[in-house]
Each structure stands twice: as C-alpha cells, then as structure tokens.
Amino acid sequence: MPESSSVAPTTSSARAGLHPLARYLGIRLGLTVLLMFGVTLVTFTLTNLVPADPVQAALGEQAAADPAIVAQFRENAGLDKPLPVQYFTYVGNLFQGDLGTSQQTRGPVAEELGKAFPATAELALTAIVISIVIGVGLGMWAALRRKTITDQVIRVVSLIGISVPSFWLALVVYFVFFSQLHWFPGSGRLSPAAIPPPKVTGMYTVDSLLAGQWSTFGDAISHLILPASVLALYTIGLLTRFARSAILEVLDLDYVRAARAKGLPGHVVVSRYVLRGALVPIITVLGVAFGSLLSGTVLVEKVYSWHGLGEYAYAAATKLDLPAIMGVGLIVGFVYIGLNFLVDVLYGFIDPRVRVA
Numbered sequence: 001m002p003e004s005s006s007v008a009p010t011t012s013s014a015r016a017g018l019h020p021l022a023r024y025l026g027i028r029l030g031l032t033v034l035l036m037f038g039v040t041l042v043t044f045t046l047t048n049l050v051p052a053d054p055v056q057a058a059l060g061e062q063a064a065a066d067p068a069i070v071a072q073f074r075e076n077a078g079l080d081k082p083l084p085v086q087y088f089t090y091v092g093n094l095f096q097g098d099l100g101t102s103q104q105t106r107g108p109v110a111e112e113l114g115k116a117f118p119a120t121a122e123l124a125l126t127a128i129v130i131s132i133v134i135g136v137g138l139g140m141w142a143a144l145r146r147k148t149i150t151d152q153v154i155r156v157v158s159l160i161g162i163s164v165p166s167f168w169l170a171l172v173v174y175f176v177f178f179s180q181l182h183w184f185p186g187s188g189r190l191s192p193a194a195i196p197p198p199k200v201t202g203m204y205t206v207d208s209l210l211a212g213q214w215s216t217f218g219d220a221i222s223h224l225i226l227p228a229s230v231l232a233l234y235t236i237g238l239l240t241r242f243a244r245s246a247i248l249e250v251l252d253l254d255y256v257r258a259a260r261a262k263g264l265p266g267h268v269v270v271s272r273y274v275l276r277g278a279l280v281p282i283i284t285v286l287g288v289a290f291g292s293l294l295s296g297t298v299l300v301e302k303v304y305s306w307h308g309l310g311e312y313a314y315a316a317a318t319k320l321d322l323p324a325i326m327g328v329g330l331i332v333g334f335v336y337i338g339l340n341f342l343v344d345v346l347y348g349f350i351d352p353r354v355r356v357a
Helices: 001-015 020-048 054-059 067-077 081-094 109-144 149-163 166-180 205-210 214-251 254-261 266-295 298-303 308-316 324-348 352-356
Strands: none
Touching: 020 081, 067 109, 067 352, 109 149, 109 205, 109 214, 109 266, 109 298, 109 308, 109 324, 149 214, 166 298, 166 324, 214 266, 254 266, 254 308, 254 352, 266 324, 298 308
8 A cells, every 4th residue: 555655646647747748749750650550551562453564654665565675664663562561661760761762753752752743832821821811811701790791792702712613723824814915924933034043941931031032032922823822712712701700719718708798908809819719620621721732732833834743743644653653652641640640730739629628
C-alpha cells in the first residue's frame, strides 16, 4: 500500500506536467507519420494495378516486341522483382529523396516535381488568399444581413460560383480579358522579355521580391490574376455558403447574446466572439479547398500554359510514366496530410475544448 501511494502522485504529476496542447500535437503528429506510410503503400499498389503495360509505353511497339530488350528494361527498372521487394526498395529510395527516373524524359522525378510544384503552389496560394478575403467577407455579410435582399443576392452568386465548370470559365475568361480586351497576359508565368529571378522558392512572385526585381514581380502578378481568379471562383462560392452557415449558428449562441447585452460594440462582438466561434468549420473547409486547388489545376494550367503540377500529371498519365505518376500521387497525398495536420493544430489553438478532449 505505501508503494502504490507513492507511485500514484508521480504518475499524476507526470501527466499533469505534459501540456494538453503538446499531448494533442504529439498524437496528431504520430498519426500523420502513419498516414504518410499509408499513402506510399496505396500509391504504389494502385499504380501497379494499372492494366496497361508500362514497358510498352516506355519502349514503343517495335522495341517491346523484342524479348531481350524487354527483359533488360525490366531488370534495369526493377520490375522483374516481386512486388513486396519493389515496394521496400521504393520506400528506401524515398528516404534518400529519390522518386525514381521518368520513363519519358529520363530525368529524376524529384527534380521535375521540384520545378512543377512551386508553380502550382504559387497559383493555389494566390487563389486561396482571394477566396478567403472575398468568400469569408461575403459569408459574414450575408449572415449579418440574413433574410434581406443582400443575403439572397450573395447566396445566388455563391451558387453560381459552385456550379460554373472551371474549364469553361477558364476559356471564357481567356477569350474576353486576353483575346478581346487585352487587359491581362494570356499564358505562361512570365513575359518572354522578363528576367526570371534567382530561384529560392521557385515561386516567381516571392523570388522577385527577395531579389528586389520589382518589374518582374509586377509581371508575375499580372500573369497570376486570370488563372488564380478562375480557380478561386469555386472556392469563393464554397466558403461563402459555409461561412454564412457557421456564423448564423454562432449568432444564436448564449455567449454572443451576453456580449451584446453587455453593450459591447458590434464590431467587437463580431471579431472577438462571432468570427472566432465560426472559425473551426471555416478552417476545415479551407484545408480541403486548398488541397483541391493543388490537385485540381490540370485544365486551368493547360489553358494558361502554366507548366505546373497539374500539367505534369496530365503528361505523365497520358504517357503511362509510372515513376512520375507515383511522384505526383505522393506529393498530392502528402499535401493533404500536411494540411490536415495544420488544421488540427489550428483547432487546438482556436478551440480549447479540442485539446482538452
């Protein structure tokens, strides 16, 4: 009995010494690592279940008809080994930063993704910033003016934003603002005469600011406006509807009524009580929307010749370039997992009930 009584306070003090937020983040980080291993397994398995023959796609019909060439290709690519051996070899190479060699370009997939991913990230980040500013603003405005004409108009506009196909809108915007009005450049990330900034992040807007190349920064912004606006329209409609719904739920809660009863100014009630209470569902939608922007830019990038991750994935899929396809799948999967982890971290900071639970 004395021993048990002496051990109990030590255990409880150890538990008490670990901050709830630190324990919460540790659990989420462990789950994130497990999910990343799961992404590698799923990506490898699904890619190898493709019914088409990657050997024929890489070699062509004439070379694929020669058994000696096919056997040599399978040996060099490691395709002659059992699938479990191929998977563990693949994971071992991943720890060394090796994503394999593209079967079409014969270049390292990691280097090619390093060039394509920053372009898509720049486009997606610009689109998500536009979406946050406009979508959350319209959602809050509609919620505070509920059951008015303003509310009805904003709801109709958000419905249009969700319903319009991105590829159709990209073509219309390209035709109107580039071909007809000549307000914005039509394709590419920079004008032919512009000098690309020294590569730091791979995003021209950020790198040009770091290098002090203001003319290049302005040129990069002008090229970003059209494709980013097209991508942002759907997210704006989605955020507007979710923000309106979340804010309406918070407006009817007791602590908001109590804040108003205390005589606090309206902007204080909205910013400190209403908006913070509605942030959790809004952040959830933002995480999913940003991941969708990164992985769903194929058609927009093709229209505007953006040469990003979406265009790279399209080329890899049409040519059955398995290492490139797996590389794109890993990048997209890791981005979604990273965003979910970031959203979980923000949950813990915004809502104390999450980390306590």
